[in-house]
Amino acid sequence: MDQIRLLFLGTGAALPSPRRMLPALALILDGQVALFDCSEGTQMRMQQAGLSPARIRHIFISHLHGDHLFGLPGLITSQHLLKRSEPLYIFGPVELDLFLQTVHQVTQHQASFPVVVVPCTPQAEQIWTLEGFSVQSLPLDHGPACFGYRFIEHDRPGKFDADRARDLGVPNNDLRTALIHGETVEWNGRRIRPEEVVGPAQRGRTIAYCTDTRPCENVRILARDADVLVHESTFHPDQEMLAQETGHSTSRQAAESAVAAGCRQLYLYHISGRQDDQSEMEMLESARSIFPATEMPQDYDCYSVLVREPL
Amino acid sequence: MDQIRLLFLGTGAALPSPRRMLPALALILDGQVALFDCSEGTQMRMQQAGLSPARIRHIFISHLHGDHLFGLPGLITSQHLLKRSEPLYIFGPVELDLFLQTVHQVTQHQASFPVVVVPCTPQAEQIWTLEGFSVQSLPLDHGPACFGYRFIEHDRPGKFDADRARDLGVPNNDLRTALIHGETVEWNGRRIRPEEVVGPAQRGRTIAYCTDTRPCENVRILARDADVLVHESTFHPDQEMLAQETGHSTSRQAAESAVAAGCRQLYLYHISGRQDDQSEMEMLESARSIFPATEMPQDYDCYSVLVREPL
Numbered sequence: 001m002d003q004i005r006l007l008f009l010g011t012g013a014a015l016p017s018p019r020r021m022l023p024a025l026a027l028i029l030d031g032q033v034a035l036f037d038c039s040e041g042t043q044m045r046m047q048q049a050g051l052s053p054a055r056i057r058h059i060f061i062s063h064l065h066g067d068h069l070f071g072l073p074g075l076i077t078s079q080h081l082l083k084r085s086e087p088l089y090i091f092g093p094v095e096l097d098l099f100l101q102t103v104h105q106v107t108q109h110q111a112s113f114p115v116v117v118v119p120c121t122p123q124a125e126q127i128w129t130l131e132g133f134s135v136q137s138l139p140l141d142h143g144p145a146c147f148g149y150r151f152i153e154h155d156r157p158g159k160f161d162a163d164r165a166r167d168l169g170v171p172n173n174d175l176r177t178a179l180i181h182g183e184t185v186e187w188n189g190r191r192i193r194p195e196e197v198v199g200p201a202q203r204g205r206t207i208a209y210c211t212d213t214r215p216c217e218n219v220r221i222l223a224r225d226a227d228v229l230v231h232e233s234t235f236h237p238d239q240e241m242l243a244q245e246t247g248h249s250t251s252r253q254a255a256e257s258a259v260a261a262g263c264r265q266l267y268l269y270h271i272s273g274r275q276d277d278q279s280e281m282e283m284l285e286s287a288r289s290i291f292p293a294t295e296m297p298q299d300y301d302c303y304s305v306l307v308r309e310p311l
Numbered sequence: 312m313d314q315i316r317l318l319f320l321g322t323g324a325a326l327p328s329p330r331r332m333l334p335a336l337a338l339i340l341d342g343q344v345a346l347f348d349c350s351e352g353t354q355m356r357m358q359q360a361g362l363s364p365a366r367i368r369h370i371f372i373s374h375l376h377g378d379h380l381f382g383l384p385g386l387i388t389s390q391h392l393l394k395r396s397e398p399l400y401i402f403g404p405v406e407l408d409l410f411l412q413t414v415h416q417v418t419q420h421q422a423s424f425p426v427v428v429v430p431c432t433p434q435a436e437q438i439w440t441l442e443g444f445s446v447q448s449l450p451l452d453h454g455p456a457c458f459g460y461r462f463i464e465h466d467r468p469g470k471f472d473a474d475r476a477r478d479l480g481v482p483n484n485d486l487r488t489a490l491i492h493g494e495t496v497e498w499n500g501r502r503i504r505p506e507e508v509v510g511p512a513q514r515g516r517t518i519a520y521c522t523d524t525r526p527c528e529n530v531r532i533l534a535r536d537a538d539v540l541v542h543e544s545t546f547h548p549d550q551e552m553l554a555q556e557t558g559h560s561t562s563r564q565a566a567e568s569a570v571a572a573g574c575r576q577l578y579l580y581h582i583s584g585r586q587d588d589q590s591e592m593e594m595l596e597s598a599r600s601i602f603p604a605t606e607m608p609q610d611y612d613c614y615s616v617l618v619r620e621p622l
Contacts, residue, residue, distance in 0.1 A: 015392050016355050016385075040385040041352045044327050064418050066388040070381070074327075074351040077377040081326050095417045102413040106406045107375050108455050144419050 002030040004153065004205055004305040006228065006267070008297040009045045013212075013234050014067050016041070017273040021299050022067040025230060025269070026051060027151060027207060030132060034058045036149065036209045036230075042071035043078050049300055054082050058130065060137075061092030062211055063146035064099070073103045080111045087114040091128070091137065093145040094119035120147045125221075133204070138222055140213035142247040148213065150222040153204030165197045200310035207305060208263065211270045214244060215253045223261035227305050231257060233268035233296070236279050237286045251283035255290035267303070268296040313341040315464065315516055315616040317539065317578070319608040320356045324523075324545050325378050327352070328584040332610050333378040336541060336580070337362060338462060338518065341443060345369045347460065347520045347541075353382035354389050360611055365393050369441065371448075372403030373522055374457035375410070384414045391422045398425040402439070402448065404456040405430035431458045436532075444515070449533055451524035453558040459524065461533040464515030469621075476508045511621030518616060519574065522581045525555060526564045534572035538616050542568060544579035544607070547590050548597045562594035566601035578614070579607040 005028040012020030022039030026046065033055040035042070043053050053075055062068050072090070079088065088111075090096060097117040104110055120126060120137045122145050127136045136150040160180055170176060170192060175185045179194045186192070208223035211232035223229040234248035243250050249257075251268055258266040268287060271280065280296060287294040297303070316339040323331030333350030337357065344366040346353070354364050364386055373379050383401070390399065399422075401407060408428040415421055431437060431448045433456050438447045447461040471491055481487060481503060486496045490505045497503070519534035522543035534540040545559035554561050560568075562579055569577040579598060582591065591607060598605040608614070 015389055016358065018358065021355070022385075040382065041355055044332070044352055047327065047329065066384055066414075066418050066420065069418070070385045070388075071351065074333075074377055074381045077381075078326055099413060099417040102410060103377075106410045107377050107380070109377065 004029050004207070005302055006207070006230070006305065007049060007051065007302045008267075008269070008299060009042055009049065010039050011269055011271055011297055011299050011301075012067075013232075013270045013272050015273045020271055020273065021045060022071075023211065023270050024071065025209065026056075028055075029153070031055065032057050032131075034060065034133075034135075034151065036060045037062055037068040037211070038071040038075055039067050040070040040074075043075045045299070049302075052082075053078055054084055057086070057089065058135075059088065059090045059092075060135065060147075060149045060209070061090065061096060062140075062148070062209070063142060063144055064093050064095055065144065065212070068211075069099070072100070073107075076100070076103075076111055076115060077107075077109060079113070080109070084111075084113045087116050089116045089118055089130075091118045091135070091149075092120060092147065095145075120145075136222065138218040140210060140218055141216040142212045142214070146212060148208065148210040148218060148222045150226065151207040151209070153206065155204045156202040158199040158201045161197050161199065168192060168197065170197065203308045203310065205305050205308060208261070210257075212248055214247055215249055215257055219257045220261045223257065223263045226261065226263040227308065228265045228267065228303075229254075229258050229261065229263045230267045230269050232270035233283060233287070234270055234272045236275065236283050251287040251296075252290060255287035255294060258291040258294070264293060265305075266291050266294040268294060271296065315340050315518070316613055317518070317541070317616065318360060318362065318613045319578075319580070319610060320353055320360065321350050322580055322582055322608055322610055322612075323378075324543075324581045324583050326584045331582055331584065332356060333382075334522065334581050335382065336520065337367075339366075340464070342366065343368045343442075345371065345444075345446075345462065347371045348373055348379040348522070349382040349386055350378050351381040351385075354386045356610070360613075363393075364389055365395055368397070368400065369446075370399065370401045370403075371446065371458075371460050371520070372401065372407060373451075373459070373520070374453060374455055375404050375406055376455065376523070379522075380410070383411070384418075387411070387414075387422055387426060388418075388420065390424070391420070395422075395424045398427050400427045400429055400441075402429045402446070402460075403431060403458065406456075431456075447533065449529040451521060451529055452527040453523045453525070457523060459519065459521040459529060459533045461537065462518040462520070464517065466515045467513040469510040469512045472508050472510065479503060479508065481508065514619045514621065516616050516619060519572070521568075523559055525558055526560055526568055530568045531572045534568065534574045537572065537574040538619065539576045539578065539614075540565075540569050540572065540574045541578045541580050543581035544594060544598070545581055545583045547586065547594050562598040562607075563601060566598035566605060569602040569605070575604060576616075577602050577605040579605060582607065 009024040010021035320335040321332035
């Protein structure tokens with residue numbers, strides 16, 4: 001099974017700081033990159049990390065606050081200059097289209113490739129089936145229209161062992177198809193079970209990306225049984241009232257959502273620049289006291305998403 | 312006289328590279344900052360250089376290609392978050408207003424301070440008299456509407472030496488005013504020349520900022536007798552045809568404009584990412600063979616603009 005890696009290109013919030021740049025997360029799967037949010041400087045940090053912007057096929061924008069958005073025009077321009085030809089799909093609030101159209105109008109610059117804006121609707125769940133994975137979106141509770149995403153790697157059927165099938169004398173016809181689909185067959189008076197010729201199916205991994213938001217039901221739906229939850233953690237548990245007022249979460253609330261959703265790993269993300277070493281350590285500890293499998297990545301940290309046990 | 316410093320925040324072109332980030336130049340004068348162009352990442356590089364974005368009062372945008380523009384929304388947002396209250400004046404092509412209005416509309420974010428867009432007109436020279444300096448704009452020859460700027464520090468009258476005047480017995484009346492204005496006066500039967508009580512006038516410095524452009528007459532007007540010319544130098548002299556086709560200059564052409572304008576110092580700027588160490592060295596040498604006082608700054612290089620001899 002292919003590796004899935006999460007490369008944290010920026011882990012801060014609102015104001016860039018030397019500690020943490022503004023939010024962007026690259027999900028690297030099978031040679032392609034899905035980008036979640038695109039703050040100012042994302043393309044530079046990708047370059048710094050040795051990740052070509054040309055590999056991005058899909059971009060998922062949570063909402064249209066500048067710290068999640070303002071790297072998009074430069075990224076598209078650079079892809080144009082790098083002679084991209086394949087389409088780029090950008091998911092997010094519907095006003096993304098006006099933003100990008102105005103950028104194109106004002107800069108008199110038309111990308112050499114199709115830029116397809118796919119609007120998320122605040123009314124309902126949406127699921128898009130893409131190449132090798134699906135993505136589900138649901139509105140979060142931030143203030144302006146803001147969407148969380150659930151990235152779902154497709155399950156893969158077990159690998160058919162042609163050598164073993166030949167040794168068992170299974171002919172190359174409908175019997176093989178039946179075995180691949182999990183049926184037991186009879187051939188030459190012998191019962192052949194699918195597991196004799198088909199390897200274990202591989203279970204797809206799921207990654208939930210939830211920022212910016214107060215704790216809410218849709219976070220728990222998006223992160224249900226997920227391998228990874230990347231959740232905003234703007235504030236310290238002592239700042240819960242501030243978080244509530246501004247449409248954000250504390251580290252403790254992020255951990256509570258991870259527990260409620262039954263996910264496996266939590267990454268605290270979108271850390272306010274008001275935090276220092278001490279308060280960040282306290283935030284991490286408060287989350288781990290509730291959900292031990294918690295990390296608070298730094299910019300440029302990269303994590304593999306482990307393959308789950310076979311189905 | 313106050314120091315004027317030029318801090319090169321980005322010296323590259325079009326595509327960011329580890330060698331050179333996209334163009335932006337901070338002119339630091341008397342505690343305030345005038346910014347020339349604002350590429351993606353400018354606010355981060357200011358922060359890196361220890362220069363607060365709050366000190367920017369005026370921004371001069373040459374043209375609306377992304378590599379000169381895309382740092383502007385993030386910079387304005389950060390100034391808002393830093394509780395700026397004083398107006399920010401942004402000069403440049405008229406479509407800047409549509410760009411910023413759309414950004415505000417889409418992000419649902421209204422700055423806490425007035426953002427005043429002052430359009431440059433392509434029809435004529437414009438001169439704005441600001442606090443302590445004036446700025447002149449003229450259209451350049453790039454393709455889309457593009458403006459060069461001449462920053463003109465105001466001359467300062469010589470300092471009146473009150474002690475010396477008292478020693479000479481000059482009363483505190485119209486005679487002093489006349490002396491300050493350069494007139495010789497008579498008092499108690501003695502002729503008093505102005506230079507006896509007034510120090511030398513201080514000549515304002517001028518800095519011309521010309522990017523992106525082919526060689527043209529307006530560059531020579533903007534840079535006439537200037538202390539400093541910051542001029543684009545996208546291409547190597549061997550790429551002159553490419554420069555002509557794409558609306559740019561070679562290093563040699565930049566040096567020829569510096570000679571024609573009679574300026575004192577040339578900084579080569581907006582260097583294409585296609586150049587490497589060898590070609591950059593050749594570009595610099597080709598310019599110096601024509602105009603010896605040439606430098607090719609790196610990102611974060613900072614230069615003082617020397618005070619000129621008294622008037």
